[in-house]
Amino acid sequence: MSDDELDERIREAARAYNAPPETPREEMWARITAARQRGGGAAGQRDSRVLPFRRRWVPWAAAAAAILAVGVGIGRVSVEPESSVWEGPSANATTYRLAAQEHLSQSEAFLTLFRTSLEERTDHRLASASARQLLATSRLLLDSPAATDRAMRLLLEDLELVLAEIAQLSPRSREEDLQLIRDGIERGNMMPRLRTAVPSGAALTQGVL
Amino acid sequence: MSHVQAIDPYAPEPVSDAELIERVLAGDPSAERALYDAHVDRVFRLVYRMAGDLDRAQDWVQETFIRAFQKLGDFRGDSALSTWLCSIAVSVSLNGLRKVKRFREREVALDDAPPMGFTPREADPDLKTRLADAIDGLPDGYRTVFVMHDVEGFTHEEIGRTLGVQPGTSKAQLFRARARLRHVLADFARDRDR
Numbered sequence: 001m002s003d004d005e006l007d008e009r010i011r012e013a014a015r016a017y018n019a020p021p022e023t024p025r026e027e028m029w030a031r032i033t034a035a036r037q038r039g040g041g042a043a044g045q046r047d048s049r050v051l052p053f054r055r056r057w058v059p060w061a062a063a064a065a066a067i068l069a070v071g072v073g074i075g076r077v078s079v080e081p082e083s084s085v086w087e088g089p090s091a092n093a094t095t096y097r098l099a100a101q102e103h104l105s106q107s108e109a110f111l112t113l114f115r116t117s118l119e120e121r122t123d124h125r126l127a128s129a130s131a132r133q134l135l136a137t138s139r140l141l142l143d144s145p146a147a148t149d150r151a152m153r154l155l156l157e158d159l160e161l162v163l164a165e166i167a168q169l170s171p172r173s174r175e176e177d178l179q180l181i182r183d184g185i186e187r188g189n190m191m192p193r194l195r196t197a198v199p200s201g202a203a204l205t206q207g208v209l
Numbered sequence: 210m211s212h213v214q215a216i217d218p219y220a221p222e223p224v225s226d227a228e229l230i231e232r233v234l235a236g237d238p239s240a241e242r243a244l245y246d247a248h249v250d251r252v253f254r255l256v257y258r259m260a261g262d263l264d265r266a267q268d269w270v271q272e273t274f275i276r277a278f279q280k281l282g283d284f285r286g287d288s289a290l291s292t293w294l295c296s297i298a299v300s301v302s303l304n305g306l307r308k309v310k311r312f313r314e315r316e317v318a319l320d321d322a323p324p325m326g327f328t329p330r331e332a333d334p335d336l337k338t339r340l341a342d343a344i345d346g347l348p349d350g351y352r353t354v355f356v357m358h359d360v361e362g363f364t365h366e367e368i369g370r371t372l373g374v375q376p377g378t379s380k381a382q383l384f385r386a387r388a389r390l391r392h393v394l395a396d397f398a399r400d401r402d403r
Contacts, residue, residue: 006391006394009336010387011359014344016337
């Protein structure tokens with residue numbers, strides 16, 4: 001077979017190379033629209049095949065971004081201004097309450113997602129990363145001078161324990177570790193308490209899941 | 210059998226790319242959708258050929274259009290809009306492929322696993338399968354030009370504008386890509402001669 005003949009055979013066979021299916025036009029448009037509404041363009045930057053838990057990164061990443069934003073906000077609340085005009089205790093308490101509610105709302109969304117991922121036996125590395133961020137926010141809230149509400153403190157302390165356990169998860173974690181976390185969430189009535197602590201409509205995280 | 214195409218009197222008039230761009234920049238959402246509809250098939254075909262995986266292709270097409278909408282104000286009209294979109298698509302795809310390769314290399318190093326091909330294929334492949342493996346094994350530049358020219362039918366001028374190279378460079382890359390493929394598939398040609 002001459003080079004030309006082989007080239008011709010190659011060209012013919014190459015038409016079947018990664019032959020594309022019909023364009024999933026509507027599905028992609030929906031995702032583009034959603035990503036643009038979220039103000040992000042990074043949805044396609046991470047390769048879904050790279051991670052074993054395909055397509056799971058979108059809610060985790062969105063949750064993590066939102067958590068980070070809340071953490072920054074709480075950090076500002078927690079730091080006493082050095083020379084600014086004193087606004088009085090009520091302004092600080094209100095800001096703290098709003099930040100705490102936002103954090104609890106984030107935590108509820110995160111734990112809901114995490115419990116689902118437990119069912120699906122997916123990789124927990126991203127969950128662990130998100131838990132670390134939430135954990136930092138929980139500790140900021142607990143350490144804040146505005147943290148005077150006893151019920152809120154108890155809830156944050158219980159949440160801190162659960163988040164610390166999730167944060168320590170690794171690919172080598174065993175089923176027993178997951179069961180401990182599951183028990184921790186169930187035993188402390190974590191989900192109902194979180195939902196009760198967050199007034200309906202207060203969740204700024206709607207859509208994260 | 211007649212091949213005369215029926216004309217729909219209610220069908221919207223075709224809109225030029227320039228007009229669409231103007232409307233998109235003015236914030237018209239229907240124009241965004243029209244622009245997407247006009248170009249998504251070509252972009253998707255190209256990206257899918259590069260990705261070889263539906264999830265990945267969808268992610269990269271999505272990324273392509275998001276970037277395009279973000280940068281549309283910078284589009285100067287020096288080339289066709291489709292060429293501009295394809296250049297973004299190729300850039301997104303090559304970046305994505307590099308990440309996949311890096312990840313796999315790291316994964317293999319960590320797991321001490323035996324080397325694996327780009328895409329798993331059968332043990333006793335026919336020409337198409339062996340060719341696919343050989344194309345996967347080409348360097349990115351050769352593979353891109355080969356896919357665009359021999360698989361998707363782009364001209365060297367279009368490839369040059371898309372990749373920002375001279376048409377002659379595209380021709381040279383294609384020549385080398387074909388030579389490599391011939392080399393890899395030489396035993397197939399010998400078998401056929403027997």
